[in-house]
Amino acid sequence: MTAKFSNTKPMKSLNETINHLKKIYKKIEASKPKKYNICCPFCLKKTATLHFKYITAKYLKCSFCKSIYLSPTIDNSTLKKYFKLSSESSLINLIPMKTLKTRRKNLMLPRLKFYKKELKKIKFKLPVKEYLEIGPGVGYFTELAFSKKISKNYTLIEPDQNCNQILKSLNPNFKIINKNFEEIKINQIKKKFDLIFINSVIEHPHSIEKFFNKIKLCLSTNGMVCLTDMNASGIDNQILLEKTPNINPYSILQIASKEGLEILLSRFNLKILKVFSSGKFDMDMVYEFAKESDKNSHLKKYATILGSEKLRADLQKVFAKYYMTGYNSYIICHKNNTINK
Numbered sequence: 001m002t003a004k005f006s007n008t009k010p011m012k013s014l015n016e017t018i019n020h021l022k023k024i025y026k027k028i029e030a031s032k033p034k035k036y037n038i039c040c041p042f043c044l045k046k047t048a049t050l051h052f053k054y055i056t057a058k059y060l061k062c063s064f065c066k067s068i069y070l071s072p073t074i075d076n077s078t079l080k081k082y083f084k085l086s087s088e089s090s091l092i093n094l095i096p097m098k099t100l101k102t103r104r105k106n107l108m109l110p111r112l113k114f115y116k117k118e119l120k121k122i123k124f125k126l127p128v129k130e131y132l133e134i135g136p137g138v139g140y141f142t143e144l145a146f147s148k149k150i151s152k153n154y155t156l157i158e159p160d161q162n163c164n165q166i167l168k169s170l171n172p173n174f175k176i177i178n179k180n181f182e183e184i185k186i187n188q189i190k191k192k193f194d195l196i197f198i199n200s201v202i203e204h205p206h207s208i209e210k211f212f213n214k215i216k217l218c219l220s221t222n223g224m225v226c227l228t229d230m231n232a233s234g235i236d237n238q239i240l241l242e243k244t245p246n247i248n249p250y251s252i253l254q255i256a257s258k259e260g261l262e263i264l265l266s267r268f269n270l271k272i273l274k275v276f277s278s279g280k281f282d283m284d285m286v287y288e289f290a291k292e293s294d295k296n297s298h299l300k301k302y303a304t305i306l307g308s309e310k311l312r313a314d315l316q317k318v319f320a321k322y323y324m325t326g327y328n329s330y331i332i333c334h335k336n337n338t339i340n341k
């Protein structure tokens with residue numbers, strides 16, 4: 001059976017999560033936090049256009065690398081307050097258990113199989129000695145990686161307190177660090193990692209610069225980073241704009257385009273070895289939101305255009321061919337990696 005958007009992200013729980021995050025955002029805004037304008041976090045250029053507004057937040061699109069970022073933004077201490085509030089509200093409880101299982105089976109298992117296949121193609125040997133996952137959440141991906149014996153040792157870095165409790169219950173041998181990755185002191189980790197998995201994380205750090213500097217320091221000489229994240233060139237955000245379900249201030253601070261990520265990585269002597277378009281649900285998602293939207297909304301016409309399931313599936317394939325689905329997956333390594341030499 002093919003994965004369906006409606007099973008993987010049911011509209012009801014999705015809307016509940018969106019409304020909940022909206023309330024937290026409004027709470028932070030009511031405290032009148034200090035804000036400041038920033039340049040593109042990926043290519044560091046200053047010219048950008050307004051991509052969309054979400055209540056009072058402005059998401060800009062970099063004119064040079066086409067990445068999306070929030071500007072003006074808030075300082076790190078306000079951001080921590082935001083994440084504390086969203087952690088206290090245990091958003092994970094809003095998602096039905098059945099959906100979590102479907103998500104693991106339909107999204108994470110194919111993703112893991114895909115990475116295994118691609119790593120084999122570049123002659124990267126599994127299992128590795130040291131596995132690191134940054135922001136594993138409740139550990140859907142970790143559990144699978146462990147069951148498929150990807151590594152001998154597992155280190156998980158997860159700032160959310162609720163998620164930490166769940167991760168601890170998965171396996172007593174997992175080393176779990178309850179911190180933001182970019183704020184960890186390098187001597188606290190004490191080792192280098194052969195394989196680093198990052199699933200939907202890089203949109204959150206206050207300093208994406210510190211985040212990737214730490215990746216550089218943690219990654220073993222021939223180690224690989226498997227990164228799957230939102231894509232700034234995704235057709236989802238280009239059509240849905242502020243309705244794009246995953247884009248909530250201040251949860252999402254920046255979304256990379258492939259070009260933007262490449263420029264950022266080069267500052268740390270890292271490079272993209274391979275890139276794949278990995279979003280599965282863009283057309284279904286646009287269709288679901290179009291059906292629900294107000295009759296005067298620009299989205300309404302997509303409900304008629306995208307009525308055929310077959311058409312949506314075909315369009316999804318075309319957008320994947322042009323790296324225009326909502327997610328990209330990357331295999332990243334040091335520039336001087338010697339694996340294929």
Ligand SMILES: [Zn+2]
Pocket residue numbers: 040041042043044045062063064065066067260
């Ligand atoms: Zn840029």
